[in-house]
Amino acid sequence: MGPSRREFLLGTAAAGAALMLDGLEARAAAPAPAQAPAKATQVASIYRHKVGDMAVTSFMDGYLVRPLTVLPDGNTDEGKKLLAENFMDTAQFQFPVNCHAVAAGGRLLVVDTGCRNVLGPTAGRFHGLLRAAGYDPAKVSTVLLTHMHPDHVSGLVSPEGQALFPNAEVVVHENEWKHWHSDENMNKVPEAARGAFKFARAGGAPYKGRLRLISKDGEVAPGITAVACPGHTPGHTAFLVSSSGARLLIWGDIVNVQPLQFLRPAWAATFDVIKPLAVQSRKRIFDMASQERLTIAGTHLGFPGIGNVTKRGSEYGFIPARWQDL
Ligand SMILES: [Zn+2]
Structure with a gap:
């Protein structure tokens, strides 16, 4: 038969x-x-992109929908006009959430871990997709965190608080870890904003014995370099993957609302912890990517969120990468 x-x-x-x-x-x-x-269930949520001898995989964890008030300038007449011109919803923002895996030299690393089930039913698919792509979370050696917001750290742990990457170390900037573990900082923010502290602590808890806090730019794993871009959060960090002359910069929340923040990089989101610094880092990373013709991968860019940054005057743009056969 x-x-x-x-x-x-x-x-x-x-x-x-x-x-x-x-x-x-x-x-x-x-x-x-x-x-x-x-x-129907969409299945085209895994995309592999070669960077020299390394394979970087984008996973679409899902998406989140938030009101225009989270980007105050997006809620103005100019913001709504730009949204309409760009064929975007003018009533609310949809944020895609992408996570990444990097397979390099026999090692498997993950960059951010998605929402699990803590931010509603439209996100939290990362772990299922990681397995569907043939990757075993037990074989992940390192989880690199761009920062510790809930859409980035919740996939570190099960609902019971168990580590979902049982053999991985977690690498995060020390300013990031300190910020979310400071009771003083938590007590400064309104009650409604304290959930972010709870999720950051829950995500980090089972990894305390295998935590690597970084304090400066430099290599965090063979071929992967940390690039600080603070502001969105105090220890917000991008990771530059380099192999055989090819490079890819995986950034977290340099952009939350595509394309508004490419066109208007000075527009900050309410959840940017240090807004002027977030704007400064966005422009610096945009300039670096456009001048160096560096390919980037963004958490909140439309899946797979890989492409290039253009610059014309004070405006930037995003050109999605062409499809790559492996
Ligand atoms: Zn985010």
Whole structure:
């Protein structure tokens, strides 16, 4: 007997991984519907990008929807006009959330970990996708954190607080760790903003014995360099991946609202902890990326969020990377 339709469709090696893609298996086994199903699962959420001898994978953890008031300038007449001109919703922002894995020289590293289930049902797919891509979280040697906001650290732990990367060290800037673990800082912010402290602490808790705090730019793993870009949070850090002359800068929240903050880099979000510094870092990273023709990957850019930064006068732009066959 030949393979069943399900085995044929999924392949035995991929079957386990496909189970992680909620609902896919059931639809694959059913006869082809005449119409698209009422509720479908998108599967094109994993994209591999080669950087020299390294493979960087973007995963779309999901997306978050927030009111225009989170970017006050986006809520003005000019902001709404730019949103309309760019075919964006003029009532609310949709923030994609991407995470990254870097496979290099037999090592597997992860950059940020997504929302798990703490920020609603539209995000939190990273772990399922990581397995679907053939990566075992137990084999991750290092988790690099761009910063410790909940959409970046929640995938570090299970709901019970267990480490989801049982053999990984966590690398984060010391100013970041200190900020979120300071009761004084937590007590300074309104009650509604204290959840971010809770999530940062919960994410970091099981990794305290294998934490590497960094204080300056430099190599954090072979071929991967930390580039401080503080402001969004006190220890906000980008990671530059370099191999055989190719480079990719993985940034966290240099941009929250695409394309408004490329066009208007001085526009800061309410959740930027040190706003003038966030603006300064955004412009510095934009200038570096545009002048050096450096490819970047952004957490909150439309999936896969890889491309180049252009500059014309005081405005910047984003050119998505072309599809890469491996
Ligand atoms: Zn973020």
